Amino acid sequence: MAEHKPADFHGVSGEPTEAQSPKKHKRNKYALAISALASMTSILLGYDGGVMTGAAIYIKKDLKISDVKVEILAGTLSLYSLIGAAAAGRTSDWVGRRYTILFACAIFFTGALLMGFATNYAFLMVGRFVAGIGVGYALMIPPVYAAEMAPASSRGFLSSFPEIFINVGVLLGYISNYAFSKLPLKLSWRVMLGISAIPSILLAATVLALPESPRWLVMQGRLGDAKKVLDRTSDSPEEAQLRLSEIKQVVGLPENCNDDVVSVPKHSHGEGVWKDLFLHPTPSVCHILIAGLGIHFFQQASGIDAVVIYSPRIYEKVGIKSDSEKLLATIAVGISKTSFIVVATFLLDKVGRRVLLLTSSGGFAASLFGLAIGLTIIDRYDDHKLVWAVALCIAMTLSSVAFFSIGMGPIAWVYSSEIFPLRLRAQGCGMGVAVNRFTSGVLVMTFISLYKAITIGGAFFLFTGIGIVGWVFFYTLLPETQGRTLEEMEASFGSFFRWRTTMKELERKKMEENSVA
Numbered sequence: 001m002a003e004h005k006p007a008d009f010h011g012v013s014g015e016p017t018e019a020q021s022p023k024k025h026k027r028n029k030y031a032l033a034i035s036a037l038a039s040m041t042s043i044l045l046g047y048d049g050g051v052m053t054g055a056a057i058y059i060k061k062d063l064k065i066s067d068v069k070v071e072i073l074a075g076t077l078s079l080y081s082l083i084g085a086a087a088a089g090r091t092s093d094w095v096g097r098r099y100t101i102l103f104a105c106a107i108f109f110t111g112a113l114l115m116g117f118a119t120n121y122a123f124l125m126v127g128r129f130v131a132g133i134g135v136g137y138a139l140m141i142p143p144v145y146a147a148e149m150a151p152a153s154s155r156g157f158l159s160s161f162p163e164i165f166i167n168v169g170v171l172l173g174y175i176s177n178y179a180f181s182k183l184p185l186k187l188s189w190r191v192m193l194g195i196s197a198i199p200s201i202l203l204a205a206t207v208l209a210l211p212e213s214p215r216w217l218v219m220q221g222r223l224g225d226a227k228k229v230l231d232r233t234s235d236s237p238e239e240a241q242l243r244l245s246e247i248k249q250v251v252g253l254p255e256n257c258n259d260d261v262v263s264v265p266k267h268s269h270g271e272g273v274w275k276d277l278f279l280h281p282t283p284s285v286c287h288i289l290i291a292g293l294g295i296h297f298f299q300q301a302s303g304i305d306a307v308v309i310y311s312p313r314i315y316e317k318v319g320i321k322s323d324s325e326k327l328l329a330t331i332a333v334g335i336s337k338t339s340f341i342v343v344a345t346f347l348l349d350k351v352g353r354r355v356l357l358l359t360s361s362g363g364f365a366a367s368l369f370g371l372a373i374g375l376t377i378i379d380r381y382d383d384h385k386l387v388w389a390v391a392l393c394i395a396m397t398l399s400s401v402a403f404f405s406i407g408m409g410p411i412a413w414v415y416s417s418e419i420f421p422l423r424l425r426a427q428g429c430g431m432g433v434a435v436n437r438f439t440s441g442v443l444v445m446t447f448i449s450l451y452k453a454i455t456i457g458g459a460f461f462l463f464t465g466i467g468i469v470g471w472v473f474f475y476t477l478l479p480e481t482q483g484r485t486l487e488e489m490e491a492s493f494g495s496f497f498r499w500r501t502t503m504k505e506l507e508r509k510k511m512e513e514n515s516v517a
Helices: 029-063 067-095 097-116 121-149 152-159 161-180 185-194 197-207 214-219 223-233 237-251 273-279 283-301 304-309 311-317 323-351 353-380 387-419 422-454 456-477 486-492 495-516
Strands: none
Touching (some): 029 097, 029 121, 029 304, 029 323, 067 097, 067 121, 097 197, 121 214, 152 161, 152 323, 161 323, 161 387, 214 237, 223 237, 273 283, 283 422, 283 486, 304 311, 304 323, 304 456, 311 323, 311 387, 311 456, 323 387, 353 387, 422 456
């Protein structure tokens, strides 16, 4: 008997077969445009993360708050976004992906105004709470929308747009810090935070021009509208028909159902999702859930936000004391981060998710290790700065964000948005965002206390260790998804869990036979 080899596990044999290999297509300009417009809402999260890097300096001086309150201020937005992310999945299944994005912009607009007009720390925290809910919504929906709009040939490219715009937002936040740092103290940080209300209005206006997701339309029984969208977003009429057939099969509609409006099975509206995700998951869904949540956990637990948000403190440690010089130096971090994310978007559908992810996480861990060594040496010889150690810290800061952006940054969103089955996708992705934001919030809220307890170099040694564990997790549990349609994805997962179930079943039968004997 021929030896059976799992076709979709560990990534070694998980490469697309020749029949599955993506063919070269001219990019669908319509799909590209609408994915870009929807993903631009991610600027809101990136801007808040970037602008808080510098705004915290002036908030601390103006409101005379402690480092602990600075940590809470910087990190709570990520925790508040859990509410938005948790609600976004159900909301998007209810009113659609497009109106959920519009809702996100409206909430963030309100939060930005509250932060801009804050008179004290408590008022500012109210604004952070409202903005955080908006960020949770804005962070969860764009990757889902882009993945559902994109043809398989360019899904990685289009689904990485949210991460591009997060990085653009970070860079804009850094530039805003530097541009408004010369204003009077009481005005500078308020303008930095409040001005983000303007892009939220512009983004809300663009959303009105977007079509609804074809997969959501089919889930509502609106086949005629779904056909129109698929015809415009597919690489060929044949692919459009194939995508529609696959979606109908997943939703539970017969293949010969071609009416413009039909009734759909009750489960297609989102009922029973939590039971299928957590109480009685199939081996494939169990594997998908672990992979989808795990990639978001390690993306944040490995310490990227410590580098991005607290880079001024790193630069202060290496000897840059002026506030304006520290803010100017952070712009270099933003440029490095944004430049490499653009490179990653063009590689995702050519190189594949797995190769980029393993390269990125390995390089990121190595960069954090170098940064930890440099900061430890600077701490030890604090009386006189060693030029090579300073240069090492600056180089490793830029290298870490570059390696992160070329893989871990975009792939977490691309991967989690494409692996969940259709009826579990919105709420599964919402859980991924919740893990992402919770991990980020805890890290940002504890980083200053952590490095005061174990030194700043020790903190980055800790992040290096987490990064190595993350690399092992990615290598072991994340198969390649390049070139597969969203409806084919579930078959790529679950080999390990099915194998364990089979082994347990064989052991149980053997025990029964022995007991009978």
